[in-house]
């Protein structure tokens with residue numbers, strides 16, 4: 001499986017590692033922030049870029065993504081409340097608009113698992129590894145189900161768990177530590193699989209036994225710099241002799 005001998009459990013990020021949904025999140029964020037910035041700054045606004053997504057939003061819980069990106073532009077919004085109407089000028093309102101767009105994009109485009117990731121999950125299950133999914137997305141359960149991957153998952157920590165248990169989001173290690181605990185292993189016995197810079201950083205911060213960076217965005221060096229022990233473009237590469 002391409003992992004050190006001490007590893008007994010595998011903790012997979014979801015969007016961008018098991019399913020192609022990171023791109024759908026990126027599209028929803030781009031529309032949300034470009035609309036917000038146009039409304040605020042007029043037609044000369046500075047658009048939200050792919051780099052903005054990778055550096056400030058990818059891998060983080062929804063509200064943290066809104067806050068971190070806007071702060072990178074010197075914009076500070078009040079937090080508001082979880083039920084703020086989509087588009088309201090609060091962190092929650094902007095996040096709710098993004099979720100509305102994400103759900104409609106998922107409805108139109110569907111959710112596809114990466115074939116190499118599915119093969120890796122099958123091989124891991126056959127080899128007796130414990131399998132968990134650790135995602136910042138509050139839509140994690142629905143995305144796993146739509147990709148027909150729920151059957152592989154013994155423990156799931158998602159955006160709803162993070163909120164209800166008051167965990168810090170990635171790049172803090174809390175959600176991965178909760179995943180390891182749910183599978184009954186120590187961090188040293190678990191490997192983390194992540195495509196986001198904030199995610200490999202979380203794996204490193206939690207002292208996990210191995211951190212695999214999955215490079216879907218041409219950022220292998222940055223994944224290594226943020227904490228990946230190995231970088232692959234597809235999980236199936238780890239199955240090759």
Ligand SMILES: O=P(O)(O)OC[C@H]1O[C@@H](O)[C@H](O)[C@@H](O)[C@@H]1O
Pocket residue numbers: 014015022025026057058059060061062065099102135136137138139140159196
């Ligand atoms: O808005 P959701 O579905 O709760 O997802 C939160 C975050 O979940 C992460 O998995 C994605 O990498 C982010 O792009 C996304 O913003």
